[in-house]
Amino acid sequence: MAITFPETHATHDDAARMLAMRRAGLWLFFFSETILFGLLLAARFFLTGIEAEPLDQEVGLAITVILLLSSVTAFSGEVAIRKGRQKAASWWFVATIVLGFLFFAGVAYEWSIAHFSRENPFGTVFFAMTGTHALHVLSGLVMFLLLIPHVIKGKFTPTNYWAVQAVVMYWHFVDVVWVIFYPALYLVQGVD
Amino acid sequence: MHAVGTISGGVALSLMGFYLGIGLTALIRALIGYDPWHQELAIVIGFVFGLVGWLMGIGMWSQWGREWFGLKTYTPHMGGWQRYFMFNHDHKVIGIQYLVTFSVIFLLAGFLAMLMRAELAQAESQILTNAQFNSIMSLHGIMMVAVAVAAVIGGFGNYAVPLMIGADDMAFPRLNALTFWLVPPVAVLLLLTPVMGGLETGWTAYPPLSVVTNQSQVLFNLAVITFGLTSILGGLNFIITIIFMRAPGMTWGKLPIFVWSMFATAWLALLYTQGFAVGLAMILLDRVAGMSFFRAVEGGDPLLYQHIFWFYSHPAVYIMIVPGFGLALEIISHFARKPLFAYRYAVGGFLGIMGLGGAVWAHHMFTSGMPNFLHGPFMVLTEAISIPTGLVFLAALGTIWMGRLWLTTPMLFALAVIFNFALGGVTGIFLADVPTDIHLHDTYFVVAHFHYTIVGGEIFAMFAALYYFFPKMTGRMYNETLGKIHFWWMFVGFNVTFFVMHWPGIQGMNRRIADYPDSLEPVNLLISLTAFALGASFLVFIYNIINSWIRGPVAEDNPWGARTLEWQTTSPPPLHNFPRPPRVVGHPYDYGVPDSVHGVFDDEPVPPPAHAPAGAPAGGGGGGG
Ligand SMILES: [Cu+2]
Numbered sequence: 001m002a003i004t005f006p007e008t009h010a011t012h013d014d015a016a017r018m019l020a021m022r023r024a025g026l027w028l029f030f031f032s033e034t035i036l037f038g039l040l041l042a043a044r045f046f047l048t049g050i051e052a053e054p055l056d057q058e059v060g061l062a063i064t065v066i067l068l069l070s071s072v073t074a075f076s077g078e079v080a081i082r083k084g085r086q087k088a089a090s091w092w093f094v095a096t097i098v099l100g101f102l103f104f105a106g107v108a109y110e111w112s113i114a115h116f117s118r119e120n121p122f123g124t125v126f127f128a129m130t131g132t133h134a135l136h137v138l139s140g141l142v143m144f145l146l147l148i149p150h151v152i153k154g155k156f157t158p159t160n161y162w163a164v165q166a167v168v169m170y171w172h173f174v175d176v177v178w179v180i181f182y183p184a185l186y187l188v189q190g191v192d
Numbered sequence: 193m194h195a196v197g198t199i200s201g202g203v204a205l206s207l208m209g210f211y212l213g214i215g216l217t218a219l220i221r222a223l224i225g226y227d228p229w230h231q232e233l234a235i236v237i238g239f240v241f242g243l244v245g246w247l248m249g250i251g252m253w254s255q256w257g258r259e260w261f262g263l264k265t266y267t268p269h270m271g272g273w274q275r276y277f278m279f280n281h282d283h284k285v286i287g288i289q290y291l292v293t294f295s296v297i298f299l300l301a302g303f304l305a306m307l308m309r310a311e312l313a314q315a316e317s318q319i320l321t322n323a324q325f326n327s328i329m330s331l332h333g334i335m336m337v338a339v340a341v342a343a344v345i346g347g348f349g350n351y352a353v354p355l356m357i358g359a360d361d362m363a364f365p366r367l368n369a370l371t372f373w374l375v376p377p378v379a380v381l382l383l384l385t386p387v388m389g390g391l392e393t394g395w396t397a398y399p400p401l402s403v404v405t406n407q408s409q410v411l412f413n414l415a416v417i418t419f420g421l422t423s424i425l426g427g428l429n430f431i432i433t434i435i436f437m438r439a440p441g442m443t444w445g446k447l448p449i450f451v452w453s454m455f456a457t458a459w460l461a462l463l464y465t466q467g468f469a470v471g472l473a474m475i476l477l478d479r480v481a482g483m484s485f486f487r488a489v490e491g492g493d494p495l496l497y498q499h500i501f502w503f504y505s506h507p508a509v510y511i512m513i514v515p516g517f518g519l520a521l522e523i524i525s526h527f528a529r530k531p532l533f534a535y536r537y538a539v540g541g542f543l544g545i546m547g548l549g550g551a552v553w554a555h556h557m558f559t560s561g562m563p564n565f566l567h568g569p570f571m572v573l574t575e576a577i578s579i580p581t582g583l584v585f586l587a588a589l590g591t592i593w594m595g596r597l598w599l600t601t602p603m604l605f606a607l608a609v610i611f612n613f614a615l616g617g618v619t620g621i622f623l624a625d626v627p628t629d630i631h632l633h634d635t636y637f638v639v640a641h642f643h644y645t646i647v648g649g650e651i652f653a654m655f656a657a658l659y660y661f662f663p664k665m666t667g668r669m670y671n672e673t674l675g676k677i678h679f680w681w682m683f684v685g686f687n688v689t690f691f692v693m694h695w696p697g698i699q700g701m702n703r704r705i706a707d708y709p710d711s712l713e714p715v716n717l718l719i720s721l722t723a724f725a726l727g728a729s730f731l732v733f734i735y736n737i738i739n740s741w742i743r744g745p746v747a748e749d750n751p752w753g754a755r756t757l758e759w760q761t762t763s764p765p766p767l768h769n770f771p772r773p774p775r776v777v778g779h780p781y782d783y784g785v786p787d788s789v790h791g792v793f794d795d796e797p798v799p800p801p802a803h804a805p806a807g808a809p810a811g812g813g814g815g816g817g
Contacts, residue, residue: 021363021436028428028462035466039500043474043485046496121491124483128474146260153262 019162026166030173033136037177040132041184044125050188053116053123060186063106064178067137070099071175074144078168081151081161089164090151093144096171100141107134129181136174143167194268195277202249206377209245213238232410232480239414243377250373251279256366279373281365282767286372287351288665291658293375294343298651299730301335304328306727313720315710325706326392327385327408333395334382334416340512340646341423345461346372348657349430349454349515351665355758355765356448358439358774358791363432371422371429378422381415384408394704396501397471399486399494403478410479413472420469423511427461430454439757439791441776446790448756448780449525449538449587453518456542460507460514460549467504471497498560502553510549512646513613514542516653517584520609523656524591525781526754527603532781533590537583544580552577558626559633567626574624581617585610600752601675605656608683612648616641619694634704637697640690648686655682655733662740663747667763670744674736678729685726692719755790756780 077092107130116123147167150156156164217237218228248257258265268278275285276292307328311320320328354362362368385391389406397416402409434455438447447455474485474497484490486497525532532538554562554570588610597603619641622628632638655678662670696715701708708716750759761770772793782788 017436021432024435025364025428025432028431032424032428032462032466035463036470039467039470039503043496043500046499047485047491047493118481118483119487119490121484124477124485124490124492127481128477128483128485150262155262 015160022162022166026169030169033173033177037129037132037181040125040129041180044129044184047121047125051122052185052189053114053120053126055126055186056110056113057186059106059110059113060182063103063110064182066099066106067103067175067178070096070103071172073099074168074171078161078164081156081164082158084158086151086154086156089156090148093148093151097141097144097148100137100144100171104134104137104141107137126185129185133174133177133181136177140167140171140174143170194270195274198249198251198278202246202251202373205249206242206246210238210242212245213241216241230480232407235407235410236414236476236480239377239381243374243418246377247370247373252366252370252373255279255281255369279369281361281369283350283354283362283365283368284665284765284769286368287347287349289372290342290346290350290375291348293372293379294339294347297335297379298339298343299734301332301339302727302730304332304335306724308332309720309723311706312708313717315708315713315716317706320706322706323390323392326394326704327390329704330391330394330412331382331385334391334412337395337508338378338419340650341461341508342375342419342426344515344519344650344654344657345430345454345457345511346422346426348450348519348654348661349426349457352657352661352758353430353433353451353454354437355761355769356451356756357434357437357442358757358770358776359433359437360768360770361437362429363437364429367425367429371426374418374422378415378419381411381418385411396505397475398501399475399478399497400488402475403486410476413476417469417472420465423461423465427458427465430458431462434458439774439776443776445536446776446779448522449532449535450515450518450522452539453514453521453542456546457511457514459546460511464504464507464511464550467500467502468508469504471500471504474500495557495560495562498557498562499554502556503550506553506556507549509646510545512650514545516609516650517613518542519653519657519660520606521584521587521591522756523602523606523660524588524610525783526752526756527598527600527606528591528595529598529783530591530595530781531779531783531785532587533593534583534587535779535781538587541580541583541587544583545577548573548577548580555624555629558629571624571626575621578617578621585614600659601670601672601679602656602660604676604679604683605652605659608679609649609652609656612644612652612686615691616644616646616648619644631700632697634702635697636693636701636703639703640693640697643690643693648690652683655679658737660752662737663751664758664763664765666741666744667747668740668744669747669751670740671736674732678732678736681729681732682726685722685729689719689722689726692722755783757791760791760793 073092073095077089077096080086080089080092110130111127114123114126116126118124118127144167147163150163214234214237217230217234221230221233222228255265255267267281270278275282276289280286280289307320308325311318311325350362350368354360385408388408388411391408391412392405393402393409393412397409397412402413434447434451474483477483478485478487478492484492486492486494488494521532521538552570552574554566555574558567558570592607592610597607619637622632623638623641659670659675662668692715696708696712696719697703699712701712701716747763749761749763751763752759757770757774757776758765760774770793774791774793776791778785778788778790780790782790
């Protein structure tokens with residue numbers, strides 16, 4: 001048997017097409033994920049209408065702001081890569097990880113102080129929605145952790161940084177999901 | 193023996209992952225003060241870890257995962273049989289992996305159907321207990337659904353689409369290999385269900401039963417969620433491949449019709465498969481995490497499951513049948529030696545089915561107790577689907593009309609698709625219609641209708657394609673006489689079995705039940721006998737295929753004289769498909785149009801692709817790359 005090392009020596013056209021394919025593929029993945037989150041959102045309204053159990057609004061607002069900020073830092077990291085500033089980029093990504101972890105901890109805190117149980121229908125959808133979302137946040141954090149060594153080693157150039165784009169886009173996507181989940185869980189209230 | 197090494201590595205790592213998962217679960221539960229042993233949770237976490245271990249062991253780590261950590265990846269290249277037992281990127285190898293795997297699953301699930309018919313030959317219990325019947329019925333259902341979803345898409349989609357569009361592979365070859373290697377764990381889980389208590393819910397896994405039944409349900413859910421991943425990632429890959437990998441000149445208007453059908457199907461698989469996975473995940477959450485999605489006592493609602501489930505599972509029948517239509521149209525045009533009639537309308541039909549397919553799911557729920565105001569819209573929308581389907585039929589009939597039909601085995605099967613599906617479509621009207629459906633719901637009428645559409649439509653198309661592509665895939669020719677014997681035997685056996693089956697259904701015989709009223713005994717005996725005859729027809733197929741694969745006459749590159757690109761290369765094709773890059777200049781089906789060709793080849797040889805060595809063997813008799 002022969003072992004080969006699949007280094008790409010593709011021409012410029014091939015590289016551009018490959019990038020376009022990867023970007024489109026990532027978007028398709030987002031479409032598919034949207035259905036997952038959409039079904040959870042539908043289940044929330046199907047099971048409990050617009051009723052909700054009281055949640056800690058300050059925690060909710062705080063973690064939402066934190067997650068939005070983390071999207072800004074992730075974006076700044078991507079811009080830094082595009083400008084060739086590897087070191088700044090790695091710091092932006094570290095900041096993103098810290099903020100992401102804070103968000104994750106905030107969700108965990110909200111879980112620990114929730115006064116309703118998983119058996120309650122709102123509890124069911126609340127834990128399932130925040131849990132599914134938190135798993136996505138966690139996987140995003142793992143991706144950033146894997147990304148940073150590559151950034152520090154200077155693997156990305158201003159024209160070739162697909163892995164950075166992909167991870168940052170994924171992070172934005174997870175952020176957008178929260179932007180929809182947050183009002184559905186925290187702000188929608190039944191008429192008392 | 194490299195292949196043996198990687199397979200055993202995968203098994204070893206999956207076992208290690210499984211026990212690691214179980215151990216970690218127990219440890220964490222003990223640390224936070226719970227009872228460490230929660231069997232169903234341990235199975236779920238153990239499976240997730242085991243699945244990762246399996247994939248990494250089978251080759252994902254060395255060919256993909258190392259990259260994530262900045263390490264060099266390496267890809268082994270080998271010929272012969274071993275390449276079928278590896279994490280192989282070649283779409284032709286993956287297509288054959290899918291086809292062989294799902295042919296075996298098809299025969300196994302067919303054998304289960306024989307067991308059911310043996311039990312149903314007489315009223316009351318003879319050879320199976322009720323629990324065994326339930327288990328066999330559920331396994332038959334889910335295994336056949338898996339075959340219907342994956343055999344044509346994974347098999348012929350992978351094999352033929354890149355060839356037909358003149359590409360050297362799929363857009364994401366490693367992702368493609370991943371989708372196939374997710375399948376063995378699925379099969380293992382399903383085959384383990386009988387020893388975990390046996391499935392009780394049928395393939396639909398309706399709560400509340402699925403929330404309270406034995407632990408085989410957990411294995412079932414994990415298996416189907418994993419299988420869903422295969423479907424989603426496969427769909428993603430096909431869409432990108434068809435958009436970006438077409439050869440120069442292969443405009444959307446010149447795309448072979450099978451590729452169009454795969455394009456529509458891939459969107460359905462990408463967007464709807466999540467539904468089944470989410471529904472089953474909710475059942476797991478109810479069982480493992482004590483949630484109440486479907487527990488009415490706590491305020492949950494089992495109807496939610498039916499909505500989510502059918503949100504996928506109705507489009508799933510289009511995931512099954514649309515590529516079947518595509519294959520049938522493709523083959524009919526080649527063997528009628530006529531341009532495909534109303535090509536644009538057929539494409540419109542596929543896209544129409546794709547668009548409407550997601551808006552009709554609740555026609556499965558007319559007796560479920562959902563709000564009455566939903567009945568009318570879902571009835572009308574469901575019946576509206578016959579319009580795009582009719583366009584596909586228009587194309588098929590228009591192509592046959594005045595054609596000089598070359599009645600080879602694939603053509604016979606393709607014509608049977610049109611015949612069978614017409615019957616399945618007509619009986620569908622009674623099920624889409626609310627008043628008649630309330631009587632026919634959950635009877636053998638539904639079983640007959642469903643088998644007419646999916647077996648009569650898709651599975652016949654699958655056999656058409658198996659015979660059609662056999663010379664291309666293996667480089668050898670099958671025995672035409674045996675092929676025709678298989679066709680007529682299967683066609684008659686199928687039609688008698690399932691046509692008669694409508695009758696006990698109208699009489700109210702419940703599906704999925706091991707027993708029935710004594711008065712229905714004669715007709716059930718008849719159905720069982722013809723079902724055995726139908727089952728026996730596949731013995732001819734097995735003999736023909738195995739025998740021809742080993743010692744059939746060497747096939748020509750283009751035994752059918754077809755115009756599409758896959759027939760313009762060697763049989764089997766070389767590693768990167770075309771010795772010279774194809775360029776498309778004409779319509780694929782312009783048979784009889786003077787001086788027209790579909791594809792031409794540039795004279796300069798292709799430079800060896802960068803990511804593989806030149807001349808690595810691809811097919812038994814294939815030329816160099
Ligand atoms: Cu349906």
